[in-house]
Amino acid sequence: xxxxxxxxxxxxxxxxxxxxxxxxxxxxxxxxxxxxxxxxxxxxxxxxxxxxxxxxxxxxxxxxxxxxxxxxxxxxxxxxxxxxxxxxxxxxxxxxxxxxxxxxxxxxxxxxxxxxxxxxxxxxxxxxxxxxxxxxxxxxxxxxxxxxxxxxxxxxxxxxxxxxxxxxxxxxxxxxxxxxxxxxxxxxxxxxxxxxxxxxxxxxxxxxxxxxxxxxxxxxxxxxxxxxxxxxxxxxxxxxxxxxxxxxxxxxxxxxxxxxxxxxxxxxxxxxxxxxxxxxxxxxxxxxxxxxxxxxxxxxxxxxxxxxxxxxxxxxxxxxxxxxxxxxxxxxxxxxxxxxxxxxxxxxxxxxxxxxxxxxxxxxxxxxxxxxxxxxxxxxxxxxxxxxxxxxxxxxxxxxxxxxxxxxxxxxxxxxxxxxxxxxxxxxxxxxxxxxxxxxxxxxxxxxxxxxxxxxxxxxxxxx
Numbered sequence: 001x002x003x004x005x006x007x008x009x010x011x012x013x014x015x016x017x018x019x020x021x022x023x024x025x026x027x028x029x030x031x032x033x034x035x036x037x038x039x040x041x042x043x044x045x046x047x048x049x050x051x052x053x054x055x056x057x058x059x060x061x062x063x064x065x066x067x068x069x070x071x072x073x074x075x076x077x078x079x080x081x082x083x084x085x086x087x088x089x090x091x092x093x094x095x096x097x098x099x100x101x102x103x104x105x106x107x108x109x110x111x112x113x114x115x116x117x118x119x120x121x122x123x124x125x126x127x128x129x130x131x132x133x134x135x136x137x138x139x140x141x142x143x144x145x146x147x148x149x150x151x152x153x154x155x156x157x158x159x160x161x162x163x164x165x166x167x168x169x170x171x172x173x174x175x176x177x178x179x180x181x182x183x184x185x186x187x188x189x190x191x192x193x194x195x196x197x198x199x200x201x202x203x204x205x206x207x208x209x210x211x212x213x214x215x216x217x218x219x220x221x222x223x224x225x226x227x228x229x230x231x232x233x234x235x236x237x238x239x240x241x242x243x244x245x246x247x248x249x250x251x252x253x254x255x256x257x258x259x260x261x262x263x264x265x266x267x268x269x270x271x272x273x274x275x276x277x278x279x280x281x282x283x284x285x286x287x288x289x290x291x292x293x294x295x296x297x298x299x300x301x302x303x304x305x306x307x308x309x310x311x312x313x314x315x316x317x318x319x320x321x322x323x324x325x326x327x328x329x330x331x332x333x334x335x336x337x338x339x340x341x342x343x344x345x346x347x348x349x350x351x352x353x354x355x356x357x358x359x360x361x362x363x364x365x366x367x368x369x370x371x372x373x374x375x376x377x378x379x380x381x382x383x384x385x386x387x388x389x390x391x392x393x394x395x396x397x398x399x400x401x402x403x404x405x406x407x408x409x410x411x412x413x414x415x416x417x418x419x420x421x422x423x424x425x426x427x428x429x430x431x432x433x434x435x436x437x438x439x440x441x442x443x444x445x446x447x448x449x450x451x452x453x454x455x456x457x458x459x460x461x462x463x464x
Contacts, residue, residue: 011037011078015085025195029127033089036123037078044074066102070095089127096120097139104147108162109172117143121180125187133184140180144173244281248274298338305332305346308339309367312347316354325354325363332369333376337426345422348415349442353382356440374448375428381441387434395432396420419444 015034048071055063073095077088097120104113117140124136151163164172255262255270262270309329313320320327327350335342350365357363361383368379387395395416419442423430428446 008038014079014081015088016081017085025191025198028194028198029089029191030085033085033092033127036092041074041078044071060106063102063106066098070099093120093124093128096123097143101143101146104143105150105158108158109144109147109164109169113143113147114172114176117176118179118183121183122187125183125191130188130192133188136184137177137180140176141173144169144176148173240280244277248277248281251277299340300336301339303335303337303339303342305335305342305369308343309346309350312343312350316347316351319351320354323354323357323359323363325357325365327365327367330366330368332367332378333371335376341422341425345419345444348419349380349444352415352419353380353384353440353442356384356386357382358385376446376448378444378446379441380444381439383439386436386438386440387432388436389434392432392434396430416442 012034015030015037017030017034048067051067052064055061055067073091077091083091096116100113100116100120102113103111103116107113121136121140124132128135148164148166148169151158251270251274255267255274259267306329309332313327350367353365354363357365364383366379366381368381370377370379396419397417420430423444423446426446428444430442430444432440432442434440
């Protein structure tokens with residue numbers, strides 16, 4: 001095997017193919033020539049020495065000299081760096097026709113020489129440009145004609161039993177013309193179509209490569225812009241919270257301190273200002289939660305979900321009391337995950353249920369938990385106003401306000417989109433079941449074990 005590889009490498013280097021790139025049909029023609037030489041030389045040696053011995057016994061000195069000449073030129077083609085590959089291919093075609101001529105002279109027109117004439121036509125079509133197809137027909141006819149003329153020449157020494165009359169010769173030469181013409185026309189045509197297909201594929205690959213580069217560049221820019229926008233939203237929302245708290249505190253102090261000096265109109269203006277501050281703070285919080293759902297860095301820690309829910313309820317106590325909502329919380333597990341992410345999920349689901357409660361009835365929200373084999377399922381159910389069936393598919397669209405009769409929503413449309421993005425970041429699912437006028441249940445399914453390529457792949461239940 002080592003010898004065979006070294007042998008192939010020598011031929012490859014001497015054909016000077018190492019610097020060629022795929023450039024259509026010429027490349028594959030050179031590859032075919034290289035492979036032909038690899039196998040032709042050992043097979044030629046198999047018949048060369050027995051052929052010399054037989055020719056020696058029959059005293060066919062011209063055949064012996066021709067065989068030696070053929071092997072010598074073939075050796076130059078395969079093992080010499082000179083000439084270039086184009087000339088070597090032409091020499092190779094010449095050798096085939098030369099061998100055909102020698103065999104005709106030595107063995108007759110109807111011997112193996114005709115087979116080599118056909119072989120010459122085939123290799124001419126396969127190895128040389130299409131413009132040479134006429135050459136193969138002309139050379140084949142010329143060889144046959146020279147043989148016929150040589151029958152009367154004393155130097156040819158063609159035996160009487162190998163000579164052929166004009167009519168049989170005409171039949172032979174017409175068949176040679178027919179076969180060579182078919183080969184010379186059809187094979188180059190086939191190769192031309194193959195070349196067109198190769199060029200088309202190469203152009204398509206180049207276009208695809210350019211498109212992929214543009215796509216990669218666009219994705220990198222988009223990733224950069226998304227990251228920058230997420231950081232901007234996060235920082236801005238955090239920076240706005242403190243000024244808003246100060247505004248709220250000063251408005252409250254003004255109202256308390258100057259309550260007796262303000263008339264009803266002044267107190268109303270202060271209430272409007274405080275309500276506006278609260279609405280702005282709510283928007284800022286939604287933006288902050290939205291940035292949390294988009295973040296790429298995770299901080300994994302053990303979280304007591306029961307405590308987390310109580311903290312959320314305490315934080316939003318005033319709003320919950322305003323809507324007269326009673327919240328029932330079942331036994332929830334401890335969870336090992338990103339706290340900001342799970343907080344955003346629970347806060348938005350809980351407060352979304354509060355916001356969609358009925359203003360004139362006793363409202364109830366239930367938070368339940370079910371542990372399945374491979375996932376954790378949380379349920380947030382309420383007896384609020386519900387969602388119309390045709391609107392359910394739209395509730396997870398960012399900034400989408402769902403129109404509900406006799407209900408004016410006060411929050412921007414980011415709550416459920418935040419939940420969806422955060423849940424999907426945890427490799428989970430979220431879906432909704434709702435009956436308009438009777439209530440809504442939001443289900444959140446989170447797998448117990450995440451794939452290793454997720455940033456919080458060690459998320460799981462924490463033993464109590």
